[in-house]
Amino acid sequence: MTTENSCTHVAIIMDGNGRWARKRGMPRTYGHRKGAENVVKITRSMKESGIRYLTLYAFSTENWQRSKDEVDALMQLLNEYLDKELKEIMDNNVRILFIGERNMLSPGIREKMAFLERESAQNTELTLCIALSYGSRQEIVAAVKRIAKKVADGELEISQITTDTVSDALYTKDIPDPDILIRTSGEKRISNYLLWQAAYTEFFFTDTLWPDFSKEELCEIIQAFKNRERRYGKN
Numbered sequence: 001m002t003t004e005n006s007c008t009h010v011a012i013i014m015d016g017n018g019r020w021a022r023k024r025g026m027p028r029t030y031g032h033r034k035g036a037e038n039v040v041k042i043t044r045s046m047k048e049s050g051i052r053y054l055t056l057y058a059f060s061t062e063n064w065q066r067s068k069d070e071v072d073a074l075m076q077l078l079n080e081y082l083d084k085e086l087k088e089i090m091d092n093n094v095r096i097l098f099i100g101e102r103n104m105l106s107p108g109i110r111e112k113m114a115f116l117e118r119e120s121a122q123n124t125e126l127t128l129c130i131a132l133s134y135g136s137r138q139e140i141v142a143a144v145k146r147i148a149k150k151v152a153d154g155e156l157e158i159s160q161i162t163t164d165t166v167s168d169a170l171y172t173k174d175i176p177d178p179d180i181l182i183r184t185s186g187e188k189r190i191s192n193y194l195l196w197q198a199a200y201t202e203f204f205f206t207d208t209l210w211p212d213f214s215k216e217e218l219c220e221i222i223q224a225f226k227n228r229e230r231r232y233g234k235n
Contacts, residue, residue, distance in 0.1 A: 004226040009053035010046060011178035011194055011201070014039070016185030016209030023209075029073040034211040036081055040088060045215035047092060047126045049222060053175060054128050057193050061101060061135035075109065078132075082112040086119060093125035099171035100134035129175060136195040143169035172197055180225050182218075184210045202228055 014035055021031030039056060046054045059074060066074075089096055098113045105113075113132075146169045150156040156165075167173065177197045181190065186207040190198065204221045206213070 005179070005228060005230055007051060007179045007222055007225055009055070009176050009178045009180075010051050010222075011055040011057070011181045011198070012042075013057045013181070013183040013187075013191060013193055014210040014213075015183055015187055017211060019185065020209040020211045028070060029077075031211060032074060032077055036077055038211050038213060039081075040085070041215070042213065042218065043094065043126070043128055044092065045218055047094070048215075049219065051222075052126060053178075054126060055099075055131060055172075055175075055178060055194070056128070057131045057134065057191075059100075059132050059134070060192060061104070061133060061138055062192065064104065064133070075106070078109060079112070082109065082116060086116060089116065089120050089128075090123070093123045095120045095123040095127045097127060097129045097175075098132050099129060099139075100132045101138060102133065104133045127175065129172070131193070134171075135192045137192055139171055140166075140196055166196065170196060177201065180204060180221065182206065182221060184208050184213050200230070202230065 017031035017035040018028040019031070020034065021028050024030075043054060059078075063074075064071065088094075096116050098117065102110050102113070143166055147156065147161060147165060151158060151161075172194075177199070178194060178201045181194070181198055181201045182204045183190070184206055186205070188205050190203075194201075202225050204224070206217065206221075208214075208217060
């Protein structure tokens with residue numbers, strides 16, 4: 001008899017906003033706005049499904065290389081989201097965390113991020129982790145530097161370094177590794193996202209563009225995950 005897998009943490013690469021807009025003859029910024037609206041809907045659906053952690057890839061370190069107009073529009077959209085979502089977050093008992101290289105963001109955005117984290121810190125039903133100005137290789141390099149400093153300062157012996165040591169030095173310290181990683185839009189790569197954390201994550205790729213990704217498709221993926229056999233290299 002097979003026991004269903006339990007799902008605690010879902011990570012999503014929200015891809016396809018630009019293509020969604022182009023199909024409708026609209027600018028990419030329109031697709032990003034619709035994608036942001038879908039974040040709210042999917043977060044509610046995760047909470048209803050009993051998921052405890054949701055990590056969303058909102059903006060990568062590589063995304064800074066996009067055109068200035070698009071980056072400026074994305075930052076404006078982020079500003080709006082940070083301004084208006086506190087009530088939604090608090091009403092739904094959601095804790096919000098941000099992971100990534102904050103020093104690349106404007107001081108105003110950093111202040112709003114810190115405010116949301118402080119205000120929602122005691123919420124318990126769902127932790128929404130937003131990967132913003134995030135790159136997994138950069139995260140691992142930063143973790144190595146933190147560990148190396150501890151060794152140099154005499155706080156840690158090289159022989160004491162374990163996988164737990166590395167995990168504790170990452171942005172995602174105290175967050176369980178994702179059970180499921182979903183990428184929308186038909187692309188089949190993970191694009192420098194949670195490389196360490198996804199070592200035994202189950203991957204799901206869908207052709208659906210992010211603004212069209214629905215609660216129904218999410219539930220189908222969670223059910224498919226529950227029926228997968230997870231061996232962890234044992235056989």
